[in-house]
Amino acid sequence: xxxxxxxxxxxxxGVAALFALLCAAHWAAGRETGAWERVVPIMVQEAxxxxxxxxxRPSRDTSPRVADWALGVAGTVLPLLLRPAPQPGPLARLGDxxxxxxxxxxxxxxxSLGRSFGVVPANRGxxxxxxxxxVRHPAYAAYVLSGVGYVLSQPTPANAAIVVATLLVMDLxxxxxxxxxxxxxxxxxxxxxxxxxxxxxxx
Numbered sequence: 001x002x003x004x005x006x007x008x009x010x011x012x013x014g015v016a017a018l019f020a021l022l023c024a025a026h027w028a029a030g031r032e033t034g035a036w037e038r039v040v041p042i043m044v045q046e047a048x049x050x051x052x053x054x055x056x057r058p059s060r061d062t063s064p065r066v067a068d069w070a071l072g073v074a075g076t077v078l079p080l081l082l083r084p085a086p087q088p089g090p091l092a093r094l095g096d097x098x099x100x101x102x103x104x105x106x107x108x109x110x111x112s113l114g115r116s117f118g119v120v121p122a123n124r125g126x127x128x129x130x131x132x133x134x135v136r137h138p139a140y141a142a143y144v145l146s147g148v149g150y151v152l153s154q155p156t157p158a159n160a161a162i163v164v165a166t167l168l169v170m171d172l173x174x175x176x177x178x179x180x181x182x183x184x185x186x187x188x189x190x191x192x193x194x195x196x197x198x199x200x201x202x203x
Contacts, residue, residue: 018080029084095152102146109138
């Protein structure tokens, strides 16, 4: 096995273990409180991500930069560290629908990528249809929504820190991905056509 293959296998094992812990914690909270609408969305979102981490297809161009690999791993791992709060927050009724909306967008965006989803910045083909025709990084936009919703529903200092760190990493990760994809003329044309990265009219 090559060094890249060993790193990929280690990432897969680590992600699977963290996902199991996330599900165990949220399942226990759901059974205790009966508020499944507060814990199921995060499990669905991360199940989709983890499934595609294992199923991702080989890329034809992968970033060799250590910093890019670190960003990719951090962006995948950080959301798996979220944990239910002992008590729902006072804004949980607002947070729950925001979280659900974010997860639905994530399902559409990540589902549009299919096996082209990746951890490390790489070129697995340029996606331009569905939500990718509106913004260039709809999956990351979905994480903004679901992350904000989760913290409103499950407000702890640790969760807030994890979500802020995740959003910062997502921004850096998007920059790294675009730096690599800019080598592809098809992506350059796509970037000129789709102006916004995350939110139309904002960024």
